[in-house]
Amino acid sequence: MIKHVVMWRLKASHDKMANALKIKTDLEALAGEIEGLISIEAGVTALPDPQAYDVVLIAVFEDQTAFERYKTHPKHVVAAEFIGSVKEARTAVDYLLP
Numbered sequence: 001m002i003k004h005v006v007m008w009r010l011k012a013s014h015d016k017m018a019n020a021l022k023i024k025t026d027l028e029a030l031a032g033e034i035e036g037l038i039s040i041e042a043g044v045t046a047l048p049d050p051q052a053y054d055v056v057l058i059a060v061f062e063d064q065t066a067f068e069r070y071k072t073h074p075k076h077v078v079a080a081e082f083i084g085s086v087k088e089a090r091t092a093v094d095y096l097l098p
Contacts, residue, residue, distance in 0.1 A: 001038065001097040002061045004070075007053035009089040019086045020044040020055050026079040027057055034073050036066020053091070060097070067094070 008023070010016050024042040031040050038060040045052050061067040070076055083090075 002064065002067050002094055003097055004057070004059045004061065004067065004092070004094050006057040006090065006092040008055045008083060008087045010054045010086050011088045013086075016054065017044070023055050023079070023083055023086075026075075026082065030070070030073070030075055030079070033075055034066070034070050036062040037070055038062060053089075 010019055013019070021044060024044055027042045028040060030037065040057070040059040042055060042057045045054050045056075059070070061070060
């Protein structure tokens with residue numbers, strides 16, 4: 001299994017919280033849509049901190065094939081395009097689970 005963890009810092013704008021909530025909604029809507037996606041959860045920062053990221057994604061995949069399927073799934077591509085348009089920074093880690 002592969003755990004995929006991503007964090008985004010969003011561009012400052014009057015719509016920052018709305019953008020964060022849209023990202024959460026769009027990503028969590030992928031649950032049940034992609035074969036091999038075991039779980040997906042997105043969270044929006046609850047405490048203001050200038051050093052904190054705004055949105056986090058934690059997803060678990062059966063294997064590398066499922067992870068590749070996720071990356072190219074049309075609904076994920078649309079979500080990723082939106083995120084790209086509102087993000088300031090991104091950091092990620094993918095690791096194997098026992």
